[in-house]
Amino acid sequence: xxxxxxxxDASPPRWLDKLVERFCAPHLVEEVMGDLxxxxxxxxxxxxxxxxxxxxxxxxLAYARPHIFKRRPSPYPKPIxxxxxxxxFKIAFRNLLSKKFYSAINxxxxxxxxxCCMLIFLYVNHExxxxxxxxxxxxxxxxxxDIKTPTETIKISITSAPMGAYLKKDFPExxxxxxMYHRSVLLQRDEHQYQEDQxxxxxxxxxxxxxxxxxxGNVRTALVDPFSVVxxxxxxxKYFGEENPIGQSLRMEGSFDLTVTAVVxxxxxxxxxxxxxxxSMSTLLEKLDPDRKEEWGNFGFYTFLLLPELTNPEALxxxxxxxxxxxxSGMREDEMYYSLFLEPLRRVYLYTGRGGPVTGSLSNxxxxxxxxxxxxxxxxxxxxNLATARAAERAKEVGIRKVNGALKRQLTIQFLxxxxxxxxxxxxxxxxxTELLLPAFNELSGKIIDESIFYEHNYLLLxxxxxxxxxxxxxxxxxxxxSGFQPVSVLKGRFSTSSRGLVLRKALxxxxxxxxxxxxxxxxxxxxxxxxxxxxxxxxxxxxMLVINFRRDDKVMRQMEAIxxxxxxxxxxxxxxxxSSTPGQSNSGAFTNIExxxxxxxxxxxxxxxxxxxxxxxxxxxVVAGRSFSRDFPTDSTQAMIINEAAAASYGxxxxxxxxxxxxxxxxxxGQIIGVIKDFHIRSLQQQIQPLTIRIATNDFKLISLHxxxxxxxxxxxxxxxxxxxxxxHRPFDYFFLDEAFDQQYRNETRFGKLxxxxxxxxIFIACLGLLGLISYTVVQRMKEIxxxxxxxxxxxxxxxxxxxxxxxxVIIAFLIATPIAWYVLREWLADFAYRIEIxxxxxxxxxxxALLIALATVSWQSIRxxxxxxxDSLKDE
Numbered sequence: 001x002x003x004x005x006x007x008x009d010a011s012p013p014r015w016l017d018k019l020v021e022r023f024c025a026p027h028l029v030e031e032v033m034g035d036l037x038x039x040x041x042x043x044x045x046x047x048x049x050x051x052x053x054x055x056x057x058x059x060x061l062a063y064a065r066p067h068i069f070k071r072r073p074s075p076y077p078k079p080i081x082x083x084x085x086x087x088x089f090k091i092a093f094r095n096l097l098s099k100k101f102y103s104a105i106n107x108x109x110x111x112x113x114x115x116c117c118m119l120i121f122l123y124v125n126h127e128x129x130x131x132x133x134x135x136x137x138x139x140x141x142x143x144x145x146d147i148k149t150p151t152e153t154i155k156i157s158i159t160s161a162p163m164g165a166y167l168k169k170d171f172p173e174x175x176x177x178x179x180m181y182h183r184s185v186l187l188q189r190d191e192h193q194y195q196e197d198q199x200x201x202x203x204x205x206x207x208x209x210x211x212x213x214x215x216x217g218n219v220r221t222a223l224v225d226p227f228s229v230v231x232x233x234x235x236x237x238k239y240f241g242e243e244n245p246i247g248q249s250l251r252m253e254g255s256f257d258l259t260v261t262a263v264v265x266x267x268x269x270x271x272x273x274x275x276x277x278x279x280s281m282s283t284l285l286e287k288l289d290p291d292r293k294e295e296w297g298n299f300g301f302y303t304f305l306l307l308p309e310l311t312n313p314e315a316l317x318x319x320x321x322x323x324x325x326x327x328x329s330g331m332r333e334d335e336m337y338y339s340l341f342l343e344p345l346r347r348v349y350l351y352t353g354r355g356g357p358v359t360g361s362l363s364n365x366x367x368x369x370x371x372x373x374x375x376x377x378x379x380x381x382x383x384x385n386l387a388t389a390r391a392a393e394r395a396k397e398v399g400i401r402k403v404n405g406a407l408k409r410q411l412t413i414q415f416l417x418x419x420x421x422x423x424x425x426x427x428x429x430x431x432x433x434t435e436l437l438l439p440a441f442n443e444l445s446g447k448i449i450d451e452s453i454f455y456e457h458n459y460l461l462l463x464x465x466x467x468x469x470x471x472x473x474x475x476x477x478x479x480x481x482x483s484g485f486q487p488v489s490v491l492k493g494r495f496s497t498s499s500r501g502l503v504l505r506k507a508l509x510x511x512x513x514x515x516x517x518x519x520x521x522x523x524x525x526x527x528x529x530x531x532x533x534x535x536x537x538x539x540x541x542x543x544x545m546l547v548i549n550f551r552r553d554d555k556v557m558r559q560m561e562a563i564x565x566x567x568x569x570x571x572x573x574x575x576x577x578x579x580s581s582t583p584g585q586s587n588s589g590a591f592t593n594i595e596x597x598x599x600x601x602x603x604x605x606x607x608x609x610x611x612x613x614x615x616x617x618x619x620x621x622x623v624v625a626g627r628s629f630s631r632d633f634p635t636d637s638t639q640a641m642i643i644n645e646a647a648a649a650s651y652g653x654x655x656x657x658x659x660x661x662x663x664x665x666x667x668x669x670x671g672q673i674i675g676v677i678k679d680f681h682i683r684s685l686q687q688q689i690q691p692l693t694i695r696i697a698t699n700d701f702k703l704i705s706l707h708x709x710x711x712x713x714x715x716x717x718x719x720x721x722x723x724x725x726x727x728x729x730h731r732p733f734d735y736f737f738l739d740e741a742f743d744q745q746y747r748n749e750t751r752f753g754k755l756x757x758x759x760x761x762x763x764i765f766i767a768c769l770g771l772l773g774l775i776s777y778t779v780v781q782r783m784k785e786i787x788x789x790x791x792x793x794x795x796x797x798x799x800x801x802x803x804x805x806x807x808x809x810x811v812i813i814a815f816l817i818a819t820p821i822a823w824y825v826l827r828e829w830l831a832d833f834a835y836r837i838e839i840x841x842x843x844x845x846x847x848x849x850x851a852l853l854i855a856l857a858t859v860s861w862q863s864i865r866x867x868x869x870x871x872x873d874s875l876k877d878e
Contacts, residue, residue: 043055091418096421096422102386103422105386105769105773109769110430111427111433113426114379114426114463116762118463119434119441120759123445124365124368126447127350129270131273131345131346132270133211133270134211137345140209140210140307141305141307141313141343141344142343142345144342145338146341147605150603151602151604151651158299160295160298160301161285161294161298161301162293163303167305171319173308174307175308178205178206178303179304180301183199187251187258187277189239189240199276200279201279201280201284202275202278202279202280204281212265214262215233215265219264222261224282225261225282226280226283227283228279229258229261230263231263231264232265233263236263246261258283269447271358272348320339320340324338336603363828363832371756371759375759375762377515379770381770382767382773383478384477385774386774416479418475419478420468420471423474426470430463431453438452444755445751509771510817511814512814513814513815515763517819517851520760520851521818521822521844522825523756523761529830530746530753532836533833533835538680543739545738547738548705549702551731553728555728556728559727560612563728564577566727567724572708573706573716574708576618576705576706577611577612577705578615578703578704579612580608580610580611580697580703584682584745587607589606590606590667591667592606594643594664608692608693610697610701616677622678624677625657626660628675629674636696639669640695641672641693642674642676642693643677643694644691646690647676650691659673660674660676669695677694684742684746686834686835768854768858775803778803789802800863804856808859811848815848815852819848823844826839827839
């Protein structure tokens with residue numbers, strides 16, 4: 001039967017009609033059923049009964065589904081509740097648009113504040129995350145040494161080779177030991193050769209202790225055999241390109257072939273163990289320097305212990321004295337005593353006082369965290385000040401709403417929604433600012449903190465929660481104040497802002513400027529201290545000193561005089577000298593016996609420079625007693641030593657002259673002290689000048705210092721490089737300028753100073769934004785008063801004084817509060833520097849004057865506009 005031949009009165013299933021009757025309002029059942037049935041009969045005629053029933057079924061379910069799956073009813077009818085929320089945000093948005101200037105100030109201040117907080121959070125989180133990516137980090141400990149001499153105790157972060165090896169043998173509490181020895185090596189493949197500084201010799205157990213992601217090879221066996229090397233992915237690309245490096249070789253120091261056994265992912269930026277190449281420890285201790293395996297007094301190894309779970313490290317430490325007595329009692333010499341201790345890996349980066357390959361600063365983390373809190377507080381204060389200052393303007397709005405039945409709770413939600421909406425706008429801007437500023441922040445901090453906040457959803461969620469919290473925190477007080485107005489007083493025109501609100505606003509302004517003064521004082525102190533360290537007299541000449549590092553190459557040392565004379569022949573080279581170290585560079589310590597005033601040989605561990613006859617003269621180091629080294633005295637190269645004033649004082653000599661002629665013995669050499677030099681800084685000004693010994697030792701050189709002329713340095717370098725390549729073809733021209741290298745010691749402090757100045761400046765800018773908004777609103781509120789005063793003869797200067805004096809008083813109060821707090825904090829920061837500036841009253845007077853000028857500049861702009869305004873414009877409606 002065709003569709004047209006079917007009965008037109010065919011009815012839909014009755015059970016479907018019952019669904020309509022069940023979920024439809026009684027008075028609408030007839031109307032709804034009529035519409036559904038009419039469409040059903042129309043479809044039957046056109047498409048047939050089967051299709052009509054199928055469509056009828058869909059229509060009934062579409063109608064019934066929302067009622068079948070409805071949720072628990074809201075206390076408000078759903079349409080009303082939805083409309084109420086929509087209305088809240090609509091009104092909030094309109095209020096923000098109606099006051100564009102104040103909204104812009106709040107949004108800009110909040111967005112800058114959130115951006116600073118997010119960047120600081122990323123920095124702090126990165127600093128606190130060092131070495132936490134190792135799965136066994138809570139069981140890894142660094143073995144460190146105290147060297148006790150008759151005069152001092154030297155705390156170092158390194159050990160000798162046998163200490164870790166014998167601990168593993170003697171104590172079942174030690175699950176595994178991983179030793180590392182840093183050494184710069186020359187690597188070559190084909191015609192390409194590079195001096196690789198990030199090279200470690202490591203035990204085969206290295207990957208049993210530490211977790212580094214393996215890309216190729218088997219790291220469990222990669223460091224077992226001598227002349228095996230594990231490389232990072234960047235090193236693999238550098239030497240092998242897209243080739244598979246496994247099984248290929250690299251030439252080391254032109255003498256040995258290293259076989260690549262594994263490739264690992266690049267070392268994370270939050271690791272204190274840094275390397276590009278890991279060479280098997282057996283290469284060093286079995287092939288290159290086998291004597292070091294049993295040399296208990298030859299330090300230079302970083303040793304890490306992996307302890308089993310639930311092992312008490314303190315109990316293990318208590319066994320170390322007996323262990324040392326058992327192994328070195330017969331080898332002890334020169335009254336040197338060694339004590340071993342354990343440092344948890346997770347605390348090494350921030351908490352150790354012994355140093356290491358990479359260390360951080362806990363005080364920097366505290367400083368930046370405090371600055372983040374300050375910035376956020378200032379941004380919140382801005383919002384609260386402007387919101388409460390606008391209370392009078394919105395009082396009538398509140399009164400009308402209350403007369404029309406609005407509850408206090410509803411008004412509170414209304415005003416909080418405005419605050420949250422504003423904060424969410426700031427959140428969007430802060431996310432964009434943070435993403436855009438992250439590369440510059442990474443460069444400023446000197447490390448890859450993060451590449452993008454959008455890669456980490458947790459960071460965006462954190463920033464969103466921060467924005468939500470700031471919106472609630474900043475808006476909750478104004479919301480309660482505004483929602484608490486009495487409608488009768490407001491609508492009769494008897495409303496005025498309370499004295500409590502005025503006092504609160506003034507208190508918040510005082511807090512803002514107290515923070516600003518502290519930050520200005522901190523910025524001045526940090527800048528002055530860094531400048532002081534750079535400009536301090538160091539006791540030697542470092543300008544125009546070009547230093548070539550040849551890494552103790554035997555071939556170079558054998559031809560040292562010929563190479564020096566050849567380089568000196570260049571017309572722009574003024575002088576040349578060879579040495580084991582230069583100021584600011586690492587130098588070895590030597591166990592030394594020197595005759596004290598009582599005639600006894602006194603042992604100590606003292607810094608040692610091995611130099612040639614030209615070193616002291618080239619660096620213009622002054623001899624204050626005795627004489628300098630001279631080729632006229634043949635014994636100077638075998639039996640003479642020069643010490644500095646600090647060394648003479650450490651042995652009890654009242655004057656440098658008394659130390660001249662005293663006996664010494666050091667590393668198999670014996671003789672007399674021939675001179676005492678004036679103290680010079682061998683380290684940065686963060687450290688006291690240490691005792692130093694200097695002697696002639698031609699077999700210990702690794703540096704050639706060239707004093708060159710200042711003009712046309714690029715061409716001089718190019719000529720010297722060509723000359724070096726002809727003299728030493730097997731080694732690259734590896735050089736640095738001494739002044740730049742010495743200043744590198746201050747790179748962490750310099751970065752801290754730059755970050756502090758940037759964040760401090762942004763905090764002050766946010767405070768100025770808030771003050772600008774507050775004075776602008778104050779001027780608007782007092783326009784009629786200003787107009788009346790001008791009509792009565794007040795001058796523009798008197799109007800400006802009227803508007804500015806109150807704010808300037810608040811700055812003075814803030815100065816009195818901030819000065820003692822800033823003095824205490826800055827004194828603690830400067831305590832980390834051995835040579836530091838004195839914090840005088842001038843720093844705080846300068847900070848107070850700066851805050852005063854900033855406040856004056858911010859306030860004066862609006863004050864002058866108000867003073868110059870025509871009084872007719874403000875009084876014409878009276």
